[in-house]
Amino acid sequence: MAENRRDTDKDMIQSESVRDEVIRYLMAEHDLTLADATAEVNSWAEST
Amino acid sequence: MITIRISGLSRVRSALGADYGSTIAVAAQAIAKQIEGELVAPPGPVKHPIQWTTPRQRRWWYASRGDRGPYKRGEAGSQDLLHSWSVAKRGATGAVLGSRATYAAYVHGSKLQQPMHRNTGWITDEQAIRKVVDSGAAKDLVVDAVMGALRRRGYRG
Numbered sequence: 465m466a467e468n469r470r471d472t473d474k475d476m477i478q479s480e481s482v483r484d485e486v487i488r489y490l491m492a493e494h495d496l497t498l499a500d501a502t503a504e505v506n507s508w509a510e511s512t
Numbered sequence: 513m514i515t516i517r518i519s520g521l522s523r524v525r526s527a528l529g530a531d532y533g534s535t536i537a538v539a540a541q542a543i544a545k546q547i548e549g550e551l552v553a554p555p556g557p558v559k560h561p562i563q564w565t566t567p568r569q570r571r572w573w574y575a576s577r578g579d580r581g582p583y584k585r586g587e588a589g590s591q592d593l594l595h596s597w598s599v600a601k602r603g604a605t606g607a608v609l610g611s612r613a614t615y616a617a618y619v620h621g622s623k624l625q626q627p628m629h630r631n632t633g634w635i636t637d638e639q640a641i642r643k644v645v646d647s648g649a650a651k652d653l654v655v656d657a658v659m660g661a662l663r664r665r666g667y668r669g
Contacts, residue, residue: 482659494523507520509650511641
């Protein structure tokens with residue numbers, strides 16, 4: 465069971481995208497919640 | 513004009529400092545190149561019968577062809593729409609995608625696209641932009657540029 469969890473964590477780390485890294489940066493450096501950081505990144509490029 | 517707005521970056525702007533403008537300009541140009549990629553995707557063969565907008569349009573086309581026979585994409589003397597695109601910087605952070613082909617708006621313009629080009633499968637500028645935005649590709653390009661700049665400025669997570 466523990467091994468399965470480690471494998472899952474490993475998969476998650478391997479699939480971590482740059483987007484996740486930016487969200488983590490906003491949370492760590494700008495004190496945003498996950499929801500706010502995600503919403504902020506999602507607003508970065510929109511068609512008008 | 514159809515545009516993509518890159519916004520909501522006030523927090524990273526202060527972190528990027530003097531690199532902010534060039535970072536967003538790189539992202540904007542990458543987005544424009546992505547849109548170009550959508551526009552130049554070969555749509556397949558011309559669909560027959562040609563759906564002319566007016567009889568006058570058909571007469572003009574055949575008169576202008578003279579004795580050259582059926583048109584082939586990129587033929588000698590053609591403005592070669594597929595290879596007519598270029599991306600230019602606009603302002604400190606923007607980019608604009610343009611075509612040298614004088615008829616580009618009639619093939620790709622969301623307001624001017626002619627029925628025969630739509631039937632062939634050429635997408636409009638608006639469709640290309642929506643595709644790049646809705647797929648998340650535009651955001652990813654901004655994110656890549658921002659994260660790259662943050663790392664260059666020493667951010668290590």
